[in-house]
Amino acid sequence: MSNLVEEKAVLQGAEFIVKESSKDGLYVPEMADEEQLMIRDMVRTFVKTEVWPIIDKIEKQEGNTVPDLVEKMGELGLLGAHMPEQYNGMDLDFITNTFIGEDIGPAGSVSVSFNAHTGIGMLPILYFGTDEQKEKYLPRLATGELKACYCLTEPSSGSDALSAKSTAVLSEDGKHYILNGQKMWITNAGFADIFTVFVQVDGDKFTGFILEKGMEGLSLGEEEKKLGIKGSSTRLVFMENVKVPVDNVLGEIGKGHHIAFNVLNTGRFKLGASCLGGCKQVTDASIKYANERTQFNTPISTFGAIQSKIAEQTIQTFVTESATYRCADLINDKIKSLKEEGVGYAESKLKAAEEYALECSLIKIQGSEALDYCVDEAVQIHGGMGYSEEGMVARAYRDSRINRIFEGTNEINRMVVMSTIFKRAMKGQLDIATPAMTVQQELMNGTIPQVTDKGVYNDVYQALSNHKKVLHMLLGTIGKEAMSGNLNLKTEQELLMTVSDIVLAIFNLESTILRVDKLSSIDTDVDQEVYDSILRCYAYEANHTIYKKAMDAIGIFVTDDLIPMYVKGIKSLTKFPIQNIRNLKRTIAATLIKEDAYVL
Numbered sequence: 001m002s003n004l005v006e007e008k009a010v011l012q013g014a015e016f017i018v019k020e021s022s023k024d025g026l027y028v029p030e031m032a033d034e035e036q037l038m039i040r041d042m043v044r045t046f047v048k049t050e051v052w053p054i055i056d057k058i059e060k061q062e063g064n065t066v067p068d069l070v071e072k073m074g075e076l077g078l079l080g081a082h083m084p085e086q087y088n089g090m091d092l093d094f095i096t097n098t099f100i101g102e103d104i105g106p107a108g109s110v111s112v113s114f115n116a117h118t119g120i121g122m123l124p125i126l127y128f129g130t131d132e133q134k135e136k137y138l139p140r141l142a143t144g145e146l147k148a149c150y151c152l153t154e155p156s157s158g159s160d161a162l163s164a165k166s167t168a169v170l171s172e173d174g175k176h177y178i179l180n181g182q183k184m185w186i187t188n189a190g191f192a193d194i195f196t197v198f199v200q201v202d203g204d205k206f207t208g209f210i211l212e213k214g215m216e217g218l219s220l221g222e223e224e225k226k227l228g229i230k231g232s233s234t235r236l237v238f239m240e241n242v243k244v245p246v247d248n249v250l251g252e253i254g255k256g257h258h259i260a261f262n263v264l265n266t267g268r269f270k271l272g273a274s275c276l277g278g279c280k281q282v283t284d285a286s287i288k289y290a291n292e293r294t295q296f297n298t299p300i301s302t303f304g305a306i307q308s309k310i311a312e313q314t315i316q317t318f319v320t321e322s323a324t325y326r327c328a329d330l331i332n333d334k335i336k337s338l339k340e341e342g343v344g345y346a347e348s349k350l351k352a353a354e355e356y357a358l359e360c361s362l363i364k365i366q367g368s369e370a371l372d373y374c375v376d377e378a379v380q381i382h383g384g385m386g387y388s389e390e391g392m393v394a395r396a397y398r399d400s401r402i403n404r405i406f407e408g409t410n411e412i413n414r415m416v417v418m419s420t421i422f423k424r425a426m427k428g429q430l431d432i433a434t435p436a437m438t439v440q441q442e443l444m445n446g447t448i449p450q451v452t453d454k455g456v457y458n459d460v461y462q463a464l465s466n467h468k469k470v471l472h473m474l475l476g477t478i479g480k481e482a483m484s485g486n487l488n489l490k491t492e493q494e495l496l497m498t499v500s501d502i503v504l505a506i507f508n509l510e511s512t513i514l515r516v517d518k519l520s521s522i523d524t525d526v527d528q529e530v531y532d533s534i535l536r537c538y539a540y541e542a543n544h545t546i547y548k549k550a551m552d553a554i555g556i557f558v559t560d561d562l563i564p565m566y567v568k569g570i571k572s573l574t575k576f577p578i579q580n581i582r583n584l585k586r587t588i589a590a591t592l593i594k595e596d597a598y599v600l
């Protein structure tokens with residue numbers, strides 16, 4: 001549980017960009033309490049004993065494997081872990097639910113089905129359902145007796161979800177809506193009992209409906225033949241004059257976008273957490289294989305090239321974990337404080353995820369891209385065996401790729417990051433103008449504030465402070481140019497994508513330094529030197545990313561006469577010293593290779 005004994009200054013969504021965060025009161029996963037450790041153990045045991053022995057059957061969709069497993073998760077209470085007790089839930093906090101998502105993550109197809117059922121499947125009803133709808137569906141969804149899917153995408157509307165063409169019209173007697181259209185790529189559709197569907201009422205009022213299996217006119221396409229997550233059911237859903245009782249309207253007519261977008265915030269976060277579990281699994285497999293495989297009369301784990309890969313997988317995984325649990329902690333605190341203010345159960349969860357929408361998008365991007373990196377290197381470390389379906393890494397490699405596509409593609413999520421910053425700035429919720437003016441003054445006067453009180457981490461904190469100033473400089477100028485009409489942000493996606501990478505690197509670096517600094521006063525089984533090495537490698541990499549991306553950005557929108565001034569500023573703010581990356585990575589790899597496992 002969060003350590004509330006320490007004084008804690010909780011930042012609002014996106015505020016990390018302009019404010020300092022503190023390690024005081026921060027939750028790090030090494031602080032897991034007994035209940036959390038017990039639940040983690042239960043989930044890991046479930047994956048080990050129930051999923052792995054039948055993984056081939058799952059992948060071939062033989063029998064009822066995935067729906068049966070969903071029911072077993074229901075018996076363990078996992079489907080209702082995030083639901084109130086009133087609906088057969090366990091009412092576990094957000095951090096504990098993050099552990100559950102992470103630990104199911106390695107189970108690929110099963111994890112996708114779990115996330116679709118518990119996330120985009122159940123949450124729309126919890127957040128927006130009437131009391132009757134909640135009573136009717138949630139208790140049975142929490143046990144797994146009913147299974148859910150979420151039908152937003154259509155053949156002609158994916159990222160542009162609101163342009164859906166499916167329709168609903170009220171019947172003459174006013175008792176039903178008649179739904180027509182089709183939905184595409186629907187996870188769990190093959191065995192779902194409950195379909196949350198989005199259609200246009202009267203052609204233009206985007207609205208959610210709850211449909212039930214067996215309703216006349218509701219039918220399914222064949223299973224899609226996919227690149228990965230082959231065990232998860234993915235089908236087209238057809239609606240042909242489906243008569244849906246008016247009581248099954250979800251939320252308000254014309255307000256479907258509230259449901260669709262708000263549910264996605266949590267969905268994105270959960271996806272990132274599942275990817276983190278995948279990163280740990282494939283890194284662990286890489287370490288074990290590298291120790292076992294001998295070439296040139298020595299285990300391949302003795303080769304620097306392989307050690308460097310294991311170290312980089314570890315850095316990506318550790319950074320992703322640091323960012324994920326920092327975000328979980330922020331959301332968890334927000335839920336608690338909203339509940340204390342008297343906000344209801346569902347609304348407090350909904351509002352908390354909405355507050356940290358930007359951070360949820362960052363976790364989705366970071367998790368999915370870190371996992372793609374880790375699975376790719378896992379295949380490489382396994383050599384030919386990595387390319388064989390006999391091992392698990394080939395499946396993990398294929399399974400990973402979808403994560404950059406669903407729950408909003410990573411391009412869309414990068415746009416969400418940037419649009420959230422500018423929207424909050426316009427509403428006066430996020431002051432980017434003052435820090436932008438401050439950095440301008442500081443650069444002119446040569447008075448960049450110096451960090452002096454952070455001990456051995458001083459240089460990393462200094463780098464972080466400077467990196468934020470690079471971002472302030474860019475955001476300030478972009479904002480000004482946009483306001484004066486010189487820059488149309490709608491047509492400047494390349495610029496926005498570039499700057500969003502700086503935002504991501506800053507969130508990652510800050511999350512990692514806060515965790516590593518905190519770990520220096522927590523007992524763990526790992527030498528602090530390993531954490532410090534990870535931090536230094538990542539800080540060095542983040543510094544280069546930020547330097548490169550900032551240069552790319554100014555090349556796009558700064559006029560030639562001003563470029564030298566910006567270049568000088570960026571150079572002076574991205575001066576993290578050269579590190580002996582070889583030695584740092586050897587230190588990281590040595591511990592994991594010795595333990596023959598990903599032990600962080």
Ligand SMILES: Cc1cc2nc3c(=O)[nH]c(=O)nc-3n(C[C@H](O)[C@H](O)[C@H](O)COP(=O)(O)OP(=O)(O)OC[C@H]3O[C@@H](n4cnc5c(N)ncnc54)[C@H](O)[C@@H]3O)c2cc1C
Nearest residue numbers: 150151152153157158159185186187405406407408409411
């Ligand atoms: C296995 C699987 C399971 C899925 N499960 C579900 C589910 O359960 N429910 C559901 O509703 N949907 C589901 N989806 C759909 C998924 O959410 C969409 O595939 C995704 O949102 C992308 O939409 P699209 O495929 O139409 O791609 P498009 O939107 O056509 O995008 C194609 C490319 O163009 C880019 N692009 C699009 N618009 C923009 C823009 N404005 N700016 C910049 N770049 C842009 C995208 O980033 C992408 O790279 C699933 C998909 C798959 C493959």
